[in-house]
Amino acid sequence: xxxxxxxxxxxxxxxxxxxxxxxxxxxxxxxxxxxxxxxxxxxxxxxxxxxxxxxxxxxxxxxxxxxxxxxxxxxxxxxxxxxxxxxxxxxxxxxxxx
Amino acid sequence: xxxxxxxxxxxxxxxxxxxxxxxxxxxxxxxxxxxxxxxxxxxxxxxxxxxxxxxxxxxxxxxxxxxxxxxxxxxxxxxxxxxxxxxxxxxxxxxxxx
Numbered sequence: 604x605x606x607x608x609x610x611x612x613x614x615x616x617x618x619x620x621x622x623x624x625x626x627x628x629x630x631x632x633x634x635x636x637x638x639x640x641x642x643x644x645x646x647x648x649x650x651x652x653x654x655x656x657x658x659x660x661x662x663x664x665x666x667x668x669x670x671x672x673x674x675x676x677x678x679x680x681x682x683x684x685x686x687x688x689x690x691x692x693x694x695x696x697x698x699x700x701x
Numbered sequence: 702x703x704x705x706x707x708x709x710x711x712x713x714x715x716x717x718x719x720x721x722x723x724x725x726x727x728x729x730x731x732x733x734x735x736x737x738x739x740x741x742x743x744x745x746x747x748x749x750x751x752x753x754x755x756x757x758x759x760x761x762x763x764x765x766x767x768x769x770x771x772x773x774x775x776x777x778x779x780x781x782x783x784x785x786x787x788x789x790x791x792x793x794x795x796x797x798x799x
Contacts, residue, residue: 605745610792626797647703648793656794692790694708695746696754699724 604697605661607670610646610653611691617654621687628683629657635673637666652690702795703759705768708744708751709789715752719785726781727755733771735764750788 615621626643633641644656661667670676713719724741731739742754759765768774 606742642794643797644704644794645797646792647795648791650791653792655797656792658794693746693748694744694751694754694792696740696742696756697745699741699743699753 605664605667606640606658606696607661607667607693608656608658608695609691609693610651610656612652612654612689614687614689625683625687626655628679631675632657632659632679635670635675637661637669653692703762703765704738704756704794705759705765705791706754706756706794707789707791708749708754710750710752710787712785712787723781723785724753726777729773730755730757730777733768733773735759735767751790 613622613625615625629643632638639660639662640658642656642658644658646653646656659670661670711720711723713723727741730736736757737760738756738758740754740756742756744751744754757768759768
């Protein structure tokens with residue numbers, strides 16, 4: 604299992620139509636084959652500057668790679684993520700191996 | 702549900718006895734009342750500088766507050782986290798509300 608997560612902040616005003624549109628569009632990532640346990644989240648800690656999170660799991664690296672190159676993902680990154688996200692951090696987790 | 706997560710990097714050499722000792726000690730946090738779905742994780746994305754993660758869930762803010770002030774947590778932060786962690790980022794998530 605690989606859990607792919609990203610914390611992010613949008614360029615849009617909180618509560619705006621543009622914010623809602625972005626979050627709705629992000630939901631379509633859940634339909635990409637291999638995506639499991641897809642979650643959209645609010646980031647609520649005051650100890651960082653991110654507003655939202657997305658978390659999903661893949662069975663293995665092959666499923667993760669297929670997601671990265673899937674046309675839905677590629678188009679989302681190009682058309683929505685790149686122009687609308689102000690800052691983000693990706694964190695990918697696997698169960699502790701050591 | 703509140704998911705409390707922290708990504709971190711230790712001062713210890715990867716694979717060292719000191720690293721193992723820290724990770725073993727962190728496991729005791731799972732025994733604090735209110736902690737659910739406790740996970741210790743390896744952070745594997747090359748897009749950040751963190752090596753490990755911890756994730757846990759609380760039913761509500763009251764349970765989270767009780768964790769923060771619990772003697773096991775307070776002692777762990779003082780005796781292990783503060784001296785042994787080189788860098789970290791806390792991210793707290795709740796299901797998307799908007």
